[in-house]
Amino acid sequence: MTLRLYNTCTRKKEEFKPITEGKVGIYVCGVTVYDSCHVGHARSALVFDVITRYLKYRGYEVTFVKNFTDVDDKIIDKAKATGLPFSEVAERYIREHNEDMDALGVERPTVAPRATDHIGGMIRLIQALFEKGLAYQAGGDVYYAVEKFPSYGKLSGRGLDDMMAGARVDVNEKKNNPLDFALWKASREGEPWWDSPWGKGRPGWHIECSVMSREFLGETFDIHGGGEDLVFPHHENEIAQSEGASGKPLANYWIHNGFVRINSEKMSKSLGNTCSIKDMLGSCRPEALRLFMLQSHYRSPVDYTDSSLAEAKLGLDRLYSTMQGIKEILAGKTDFSRVTMDSLPARHRGVLDRIDALPVRFAEAMDDDFNTARALGYLFDAVRVTNTYLAEERAAVSAATLFVLNRAKKHFEGTGRALGLLGSDPDDYFLEARDREASVRGLAMEEIERMIEERKQARAAKDWARADEIRRTLAEKKIILQDAGSTTTWKIE
RNA sequence: GGCGGCAUAGCCAAGUGGCUAAGGCAGCGGUCUGCAAAACCGUUAUUCCCCGGUUCAAGUCCGGGUGCCGCCUCCA
Numbered sequence: 001m002t003l004r005l006y007n008t009c010t011r012k013k014e015e016f017k018p019i020t021e022g023k024v025g026i027y028v029c030g031v032t033v034y035d036s037c038h039v040g041h042a043r044s045a046l047v048f049d050v051i052t053r054y055l056k057y058r059g060y061e062v063t064f065v066k067n068f069t070d071v072d073d074k075i076i077d078k079a080k081a082t083g084l085p086f087s088e089v090a091e092r093y094i095r096e097h098n099e100d101m102d103a104l105g106v107e108r109p110t111v112a113p114r115a116t117d118h119i120g121g122m123i124r125l126i127q128a129l130f131e132k133g134l135a136y137q138a139g140g141d142v143y144y145a146v147e148k149f150p151s152y153g154k155l156s157g158r159g160l161d162d163m164m165a166g167a168r169v170d171v172n173e174k175k176n177n178p179l180d181f182a183l184w185k186a187s188r189e190g191e192p193w194w195d196s197p198w199g200k201g202r203p204g205w206h207i208e209c210s211v212m213s214r215e216f217l218g219e220t221f222d223i224h225g226g227g228e229d230l231v232f233p234h235h236e237n238e239i240a241q242s243e244g245a246s247g248k249p250l251a252n253y254w255i256h257n258g259f260v261r262i263n264s265e266k267m268s269k270s271l272g273n274t275c276s277i278k279d280m281l282g283s284c285r286p287e288a289l290r291l292f293m294l295q296s297h298y299r300s301p302v303d304y305t306d307s308s309l310a311e312a313k314l315g316l317d318r319l320y321s322t323m324q325g326i327k328e329i330l331a332g333k334t335d336f337s338r339v340t341m342d343s344l345p346a347r348h349r350g351v352l353d354r355i356d357a358l359p360v361r362f363a364e365a366m367d368d369d370f371n372t373a374r375a376l377g378y379l380f381d382a383v384r385v386t387n388t389y390l391a392e393e394r395a396a397v398s399a400a401t402l403f404v405l406n407r408a409k410k411h412f413e414g415t416g417r418a419l420g421l422l423g424s425d426p427d428d429y430f431l432e433a434r435d436r437e438a439s440v441r442g443l444a445m446e447e448i449e450r451m452i453e454e455r456k457q458a459r460a461a462k463d464w465a466r467a468d469e470i471r472r473t474l475a476e477k478k479i480i481l482q483d484a485g486s487t488t489t490w491k492i493e
Numbered sequence: 494g495g496c497g498g499c500a501u502a503g504c505c506a507a508g509u510g511g512c513u514a515a516g517g518c519a520g521c522g523g524u525c526u527g528c529a530a531a532a533c534c535g536u537u538a539u540u541c542c543c544c545g546g547u548u549c550a551a552g553u554c555c556g557g558g559u560g561c562c563g564c565c566u567c568c569a
Contacts, residue, residue: 044569162495163565227569257569295506295517308505311518321531373507377516391533464527471529482530
């Protein structure tokens with residue numbers, strides 16, 4: 001079975017062949033730390049989190065590098081606006097970024113380098129570009145001479161002439177060609193600076209990634225990723241820098257995730273419709289957002305709305321409710337160690353076969369360019385099979401039942417882990433969801449528990465009128481009571 | 494102006510030329526329940542934006558049209 005992935009550079013799905021058997025080196029462009037992360041950052045982070053999780057699930061040893069751009073015009077602007085040193089602005093948003101990612105259940109990268117720790121490497125790379133005749137100095141600035149690099153435009157699929165025709169290139173008299181980009185910028189008064197052969201200055205945006213990827217992954221590595229907006233100019237320029245200097249391919253595969261829209265509109269600061277991760281997590285649980293994102297293919301645009309997120313949450317409840325059902329029966333602790341595949345009665349065997357199909361189909365979907373939407377379809381298929389089985393078995397649990405359910409649990413947990421889902425204990429999941437909702441709505445838990453107790457007594461006395469009255473009263477507060485035998489649980493609608 | 498993408502049920506969404514077009518949400522009918530909820534069973538696209546073409550066979554390939562969207566400037 002082979003993993004195939006869509007390579008932006010060739011615009012085709014290709015079979016994945018790592019440089020070193022069993023290992024994968026992946027570099028993803030991280031954030032510029034000048035503001036809080038929004039849902040778009042969340043998508044990118046979740047996409048590459050699932051990609052690295054799946055690569056590990058498949059047995060690869062993954063080295064995942066995701067950088068922080070901690071010196072840049074916008075950070076400097078923010079520093080000026082707030083009166084803080086630029087390094088403190090960066091520090092603050094790095095910390096916030098990490099908190100957000102932890103909250104989303106995104107695994108930390110193997111290395112999270114910062115641009116300012118690699119200034120020396122950048123200077124050396126720029127010098128190498130001078131030696132190759134690809135860089136030129138103009139005052140205290142250094143630019144990359146785009147037309148000296150023949151394959152410029154190969155990633156984004158455009159030629160220099162096409163781009164020249166575009167009206168929106170900025171006019172800068174210091175550049176030989178309007179498409180040339182800055183490798184090094186002279187610092188102005190009050191801006192951070194580093195000494196360099198070209199005077200006091202700071203690096204251009206693109207150079208850091210060329211340097212840090214080589215530092216941690218080598219001149220050529222397996223996968224380079226980022227948001228689709230980075231294809232041009234950022235990644236194109238990285239290629240020009242890295243390949244211009246080394247003469248070797250930068251990355252063998254390029255992966256780009258699609259954008260998030262909000263209510264069918266592009267999310268952007270100018271439209272004022274960005275939604276920060278912090279805000280969003282105040283009203284929804286992280287796993288629901290993850291499920292929502294994974295229900296679309298990573299390259300498609302995704303439209304974020306309150307209702308689509310609410311739907312995803314219901315889907316997540318469905319998954320956890322199956323996990324809860326399994327847990328409940330397994331808690332019976334009957335010994336099933338003597339059950340074997342061969343001794344399994346046909347009816348159980350039939351269910352087991354369908355459940356055992358999950359990891360196989362899951363891998364088949366994920367191997368096809370990380371098709372998480374299809375993979376989730378298979379997961380829900382297995383959920384339905386399990387639910388049916390659960391409904392049939394509940395009355396008379398046998399050792400065979402436990403054997404089958406134990407296997408189901410393993411498969412759900414295994415595939416779930418590869419997606420970053422189903423990591424919580426199901427009981428905790430539902431209690432947490434309920435208590436969170438209750439506190440958001442300011443409901444008094446003691447009062448609810450008291451009324452449930454009263455209703456329990458009414459039911460015992462077959463006083464259905466009183467029991468129903470309590471149900472209705474609580475229902476008005478959106479509290480749904482669920483009777484199961486003699487116990488009653490509740491949840492928020 | 495240049496480059497690229499998308500159009501599948503009420504909504505979201507997968508679909509790698511060939512058995513009955515995944516899955517989720519919503520809806521409807523039923524089972525279960527004192528009543529409910531959850532769960533389960535059944536049901537919801539004779540058809541995949543439109544028009545041509547290739548093929549024994551097309552949602553899937555090709556050409557044309559229409560409609561959305563992205564990038565080309567900082568952006569995940």
